[in-house]
Amino acid sequence: MIDLFDLSLFSLILVFIAIIIAGFVHGSLGFGYPMTSVPLLALIIDLQTAIFITLIPTIVLNLVSIFSIGKIDKEVWKYWVLFLFIILGSIIGANLLIFLDADTFKLFLAGVIFFYLYTQKRKLVIFSWVNQKQKLGKVFFGFVSGFTSGTISVMVPVIIIYAFEVGLVGSAIMVQVMNIAFLLGKGMQFIVFALNDIITYKFLLQSIPITLASLVPLFIGMRVRDKIDEENYKNIVKKILFILAILMSIQYFI
Numbered sequence: 001m002i003d004l005f006d007l008s009l010f011s012l013i014l015v016f017i018a019i020i021i022a023g024f025v026h027g028s029l030g031f032g033y034p035m036t037s038v039p040l041l042a043l044i045i046d047l048q049t050a051i052f053i054t055l056i057p058t059i060v061l062n063l064v065s066i067f068s069i070g071k072i073d074k075e076v077w078k079y080w081v082l083f084l085f086i087i088l089g090s091i092i093g094a095n096l097l098i099f100l101d102a103d104t105f106k107l108f109l110a111g112v113i114f115f116y117l118y119t120q121k122r123k124l125v126i127f128s129w130v131n132q133k134q135k136l137g138k139v140f141f142g143f144v145s146g147f148t149s150g151t152i153s154v155m156v157p158v159i160i161i162y163a164f165e166v167g168l169v170g171s172a173i174m175v176q177v178m179n180i181a182f183l184l185g186k187g188m189q190f191i192v193f194a195l196n197d198i199i200t201y202k203f204l205l206q207s208i209p210i211t212l213a214s215l216v217p218l219f220i221g222m223r224v225r226d227k228i229d230e231e232n233y234k235n236i237v238k239k240i241l242f243i244l245a246i247l248m249s250i251q252y253f254i
Contacts, residue, residue, distance in 0.1 A: 004053065004206045007045070014044045016213050019057070023214035026061055027221020030175040031182065033061050033214065034153040039109060039244040043251065047106050051097065051153045052198065055189055056207040057214040058153070062183040064215070066176055068222060073173045076180065081135060082162075085142025086149070086181055090188035093150020097189075098196050107252045109152040113245040116157030117238055119164075130165040137162065149185030150192075 007015065022037035034054060041050035066072065097105070130137035145158035159181055168174045193199050 003202070004210075011044055015041060016209075018044065019054075019210055019213045020217045022054075023061070023217035024221040026065070026214075027218040027223075028225050029221075030065060030225070031178045032156060033218075034058050034149075034182070034186075035113075035156040035241070037214075038153045039113065039241065039248060042106060042109070043244070043247055047109070047152070048097065051189075052193070052203070053206060053210055054153065055186060055193070056204070057211040058186045059183060059190065060211050061214055061218055062179045062186065064218065065179045066183065069175060072176055072180075075173050076176050079138065079177055081138040082142040083180065083184055085139050086146035086155075086184045087188050089143040089146020089148075090150040090185045091146075091192060093147040094189045094192035095150075097151050098192070098198070105152050106248050109154060110245040110248040110252070112148060112152065112154055112157050113241050116160065117242055117245075119157065119161050120238060127161060127165050130162065134166070137165070145181065146185055146188070149182070150189060153186075153189070155182065155185055 004012065004015070018037055018040035021040065022033050025036045026033035037054050037057075038047070038050050041054070044050075130141075141158055141162040145155040145162070148158055149155040156178075159178055162168070163174060163178070168177060190199065
C-alpha cells in the first residue's frame with residue numbers, strides 16, 4: 001500500500017480531484033462513490049491503495065446517505081437475505097484482495113464496468129428468473145455483489161441489475177436499500193482489514209482528509225439532486241466510466 005504522504009504534490013492533487021468528483025456523483029445520484037472513486041484513483045495509484053483509502057470515506061458517505069432521507073423504511077428489511085449474502089461475499093472477497101495481487105483485479109474491475117454499461121443499454125433477459133425465484137435471486141445477487149465489493153470495492157453494477165429486475169428502481173426505498181448494501185460490504189471489508197492489521201493509526205490518519213474532501217461535494221450534490229437533468233447527468237457519468245474502463249484495460253496490459 002502506498003503512503004499518501006509520500007506522493008508528489010501533482011499526484012496528491014489528482015487524488016483529491018478524483019475524490020471530490022466521486023463525492024459529488026454520490027450526492028447527486030444517491031450512490032456511486034466507490035464506482036467513481038476507485039477507477040479514477042486506480043489510474044493514479046495502485047488499485048489496492050485506492051480501495052484502502054476510500055474504505056472509511058465510503059462508510060461515512062453511506063451512513064450520511066441512509067439517514068439524510070429520514071427514518072429507515074420497514075420495507076427495507078424484506079431484503080435481509082440479500083444483506084446476509086452481501087456480508088458473506090464481502091468477507092470472502094476482502095480476504096482475496098489481501099492475499100492476491102490487487103492489480104490482477106484491475107481487468108476484473110474494467111469488465112464489471114463494461115458489463116454495467118451494457119446492462120444499462122439493454123435489459124438482460126438472462127436475469128428474468130429473479131421475479132419467479134425471489135429468495136434465490138437475493139442469495140445470488142447478494143453474494144456476487146458482496147464479492148465484487150470485497151475484491152474491487154464496486155457492487156453498483158450487480159445491485160443495479162437486481163434493482164431493475166425486482167422493480168426497486170424509482171421506488172422510495174431504493175437509495176436506502178442500496179446504501180445499506182454498500183455499508184455492509186464496506187463494513188465487512190473494514191473488519192477483515194482490521195483482523196489483518198491493515199487498519200493502523202497511519203491508515204486512519206490518511207482517511208481523515210479523504211473523508212472531509214468527500215463530504216463537502218457530497219452535500220453539494222445532495223442540494224442539486226432535484227435541480228439537475230438526471231438522464232443527461234447519468235449519460236455523462238456512463239461515458240466517464242466507459243473511458244475509465246478502457247484506460248484501466250490498457251494499463252493492465254502495458
